[in-house]
Amino acid sequence: MSGVAGTDILRVEDLSMRFGGLLAVAGVSFEAARGAITSLIGPNGAGKTTVFNCVTGFYRPTGGAVLLQAPEVAGGAPVALHRLAGHRIVRAGVARTFQNIRLFSGMTALENLLVAQHNALMAATGWGIGAVLGLVRYPRAEAAAIDRARAWLAATNLLERADDPAGALPYGAQRRLEIARAMCTDPLLLCLDEPAAGLNPRESDQLAALLLRIRSGEAPNGAPCSILLIEHDMGVVMRISDRVVVLDHGRKIADGTPAAVRADPKVIAAYLGEEEADEDAPAEAGVAGSGVAGAASGPGGTA
């Protein structure tokens, strides 16, 4: 909880989220270090997605604080994400993906990436008015946006599918496209909700490599990007995480390096307890319920 201001990009302090009688997140605190991959793991229903929804402004936490420590933004003072309106979180520098993929399925991959650059493009069009009149500044801005989209399509190995509708892409490609779309908002912190769910082992490996490149800044954005990762695929988590936070029943039960967490008896107990109850693990179920299923149960109904 000490967290030296300069090294942590995100501080979650005593976060609580209550849904009626259910305390989905109960006083969770952790930090995500700048330029690191911090993983959030835990059995199903532990409250991981709820933490994400609080960080990204989809839920207003019942208690606690979420602070983004970004020196570039707001002159060094931490930004209180838990007080920002949903659509302003992105401007503060936090992007996310969804556990149930939420692409604009009737739009092409390229269009998806352009929508992600909406705010920058909107400013260049003079909020719509200049664009209708065909002012010169806009075409240049759009060309730049397309270039960036192209770079991300290349980085996620989707370049040849650029003009295909997102809804027609294979599952793994949709996952990658969603990451590319989030990265097109130029975030400081990327929040990924089970990005490896439904991927085959080879795709999982590629994903891990992509995340490492995003973290180090080799990927098109140039600047290193911190990552907050929810993942069930322990192979991926243990391989790429710098730090792992374990939740169970809304509480933090462990927090440390991958090796330390793996050896923690409390973590083992939590996962063993889950084993019988959780035969149809989310990885497979996620595939079956892709696309449409998620639309019904989105985080639209906030607290």
Add this chain to the structure above:
Amino acid sequence: MSAPAGVAEAPPRAAAPVAGALREAGLAALVALGLFGPMVGLRTEPGAGGLMLVQRWPTVALLCAMVFVGRFGLVWARSHRFPAFLPALARAVPLALALALLFALMLPPLPTGETLLSAGGHDRALALLALFVVAGGVFLALGWGRAAPAVAVASTRSGRWEGSLRRFGRVLGPLLLALALLLPALPWVGRYTLDLGILVLTYVMLGWGLNIVVGLAGLLDLGYVAFYAVGAYSYALLSTSLGWSFWLCLPLAGIMAAFAGILLGFPVLRLRGDYLAIVTLGFGEIIRIVLLNWVSLTGGPNGIGGIPRPSFFGLSFSAGGGPGSFADFFGLEPSPTHRVVFLYYLILALALLTNWVTIRLRRQPLGRAWEALREDEIACRALGINVTTTKLTAFALGAMFGGFAGAFFATRQAFISPESFTFLESAIVLAIVVLGGLGSQIGVAIAAVVMIGGFEVFRDLAEWRMLVFGGAMVLIMVLRPRGIVASRTPTVALGKRRAISGELVGEGHG
């Protein structure tokens, strides 16, 4: 989103689906009873000694029975995993019935001794039947399309149709435009055809305006006529009371309508889907009723007459052809046709302006954000798009074009009254958009020509044409549930632009 993501779509309660459905249907019928009991069951009518309370319990019973059957059918069909068509049907039929009944109740009572089945009530029965069929078709199409799975394999038949239409469409658009431009010059085109052309173009414009709201942004607006009315009345009031010219009043009328759009949009845009549809429908009625009752401003049911006609750069189209008139200035024989031709080109220009702005905006971030909203509002929020203002711009812009069309209507008719702005107008415009294909400009134009033109062609059939027409519409929607042009063209591409099958394109949730 939540933990049991894999089982997000919970399997329907397999155990005793009939009992569950019965229970739900009973509940719905109870709610209906509570609602319709006071609203429909009791009615005051002027009688011998002042107002009399008339009780209409059979009607209430009928309404409740409809709700019961509809709800039961819906739940039952869902539990049986029938094709999406059935639930949509189960939903559309009671909705349409309720609508027809509401209208029946709003109409003045039939003369004594006449029933809907006797000779005197025939027209009304047919009109109501037609309303039922048309409304049912629209609801069916909307419900069915929405229920269809987002990712489905395009059937080859529809794929082929789409392909040929697309190839044809590349020629068709310019062809239609050329025809529209040359129509007044064709020797065999008379006054009647021109008037019809003006009517069709008005609906094309309204369709394109509503297409921004419904087709692009995916917001189901059942009260579009309100903005048409605001535009018409703004124009009429400004021009008759202040005497301002057409070219000044036209933009003002558009701005007023856009303002009305924002006014409505602010409170209602957090609603989604059916709720939004119902509130907008209510807004349309409110505007009409205000126009009807604010007698000191709007003249109430008498309307506003003597609205100045537009002038051609200050040259009037007076029939006498006196000095300063169009005919006099160009040395032409004075003819009433001049004005008609002018009005024709005016509405053509206005419609093309609507089209041009829409096409341009669709390729801009704003238009792309509208379409993204239609696809997935939550993802939009996660990308930092301000959902409320984006929806508001769509609403305001659609309303503005509706207002332009209204101003044109007022100047063309020279007389307006609330009768011209009933729900039927909203329904027709929405039908044009749905029939044409949500979001498709050329589809909407074709649908307007077919619908409004078809209406005229079958004029001899009198009241039957509504029925013929409703039937034809249902047929089209069954064959092509996503409208004439169901596919979407990408706004930008690295390589070649390829059409996107309608099955992948979202229709919005409101």
